[in-house]
Amino acid sequence: MRPENRPDGRTRPSFIEQARRAQIVEAAAETVAEVGYARASLARIADRAGVSKSVISYHFAGGKDELLMQMVSTFFEDTWAHMSERIDAQTTAAGRIRAWVGSQMTYFSAHRTRFLAMVAIVDGHRLPDGSRPFADGMQQELDAVTEILREGQRDGEFRAFDASGFATIIIRATEGVLGRWAEDEETDLDAQTTVLLDFIDHAIRTEAP
Amino acid sequence: MRPENRPDGRTRPSFIEQARRAQIVEAAAETVAEVGYARASLARIADRAGVSKSVISYHFAGGKDELLMQMVSTFFEDTWAHMSERIDAQTTAAGRIRAWVGSQMTYFSAHRTRFLAMVAIVDGHRLPDGSRPFADGMQQELDAVTEILREGQRDGEFRAFDASGFATIIIRATEGVLGRWAEDEETDLDAQTTVLLDFIDHAIRTEAP
DNA sequence: CGATTTTCAGGCCGCATGGCCGAAGTGTAG
């Protein structure tokens, strides 16, 4: 049986516990990225991690669902840590938009597997009731970008447009370019980032007099 | 046993055959749109269609794979028939880009279920060997848009940019806006289409002198 | 009408899945 000391906050997670969880999460990501969400079974994940299925059940009492949710949460926090640092360093709205898009690109350029896994799970995973557990997070992302665009409009950096609609477009286009690169190794992501930033810049900036 | 007269081209598909195939395809689309690709089993599809599982096996000898491929093919042909008519009516590259984006929007605005189903299958379905069967179609779409953008650049309608990269952005942004609408019924798709066309227009048109 | 073909329902099979259990292995504190 699994020790039940965590809910009391008594004992910290043991070293081996942290290591195993990280190892399993990584194996799960690789599996999902390679065979897709639908074919990513516990058996395949365990096999890739080099452990037995029971080890996953043991360390993730919530089963497959907890594993996948944990994986997305972990990867998202890493991604956001990378992004927010670069976004906050900017002093203009235009800079923050460029940093948002660019830092997302640079992060995932070093973590292609994580990108593929996150996308596959975010739009493939459903809770038992059929709902999609990551809708909230996507809404928050949208709201944040919308707010930056509104700031830029107030400061005269950007022209008049529907900020919420443009936020959707920018976010989806960014994910789209990443997706294209993730599927086709030939793509030069740095070059495509420049192209996307050029596209966005011309779409949102105040028009030349 | 199923009659084997089709390969010779002898007998045309019976009326009931056509009707059943259409009915099953529609039920499959509704099921996939509602519960997602991973949970869309033959049992659920048959149940929604109000028939037994065997009926699907009977009319789609290739099994689930043939059913899903058939569904995407059918829906894609419908979509493209709607789009190409409107695109070909345009005389300028800018018009064709607007028609591409706009007609895709108007088509799916009347076929939300089909959009959800197509997206779910296109990026969820894998062949037994693990490959993704719709990569070719997406590449063709990309090439076609790229060619329109290059025409516009030759004619001076568009400024200088990476046509292939911009094509990716335009296609993904369009799908993204559709996806946002498909998930959130509140969205006014007509308004968002206008917003997207405005975004694209500012990004690609020749700069004011 | 009867004969023949087409269409269908229900049951069944083999398989993979997610999850669980008991026994064994491993480390550690006293």
Next chain:
DNA sequence: CTACACTTCGGCCATGCGGCCTGAAAATCG
């Protein structure tokens, strides 16, 4: 060394899956 908690393994289970078969119903046709 011993006692004990933590970790792992292999095997097992119920469930749902896609696919198939059999026999009956329904349509078609001479």
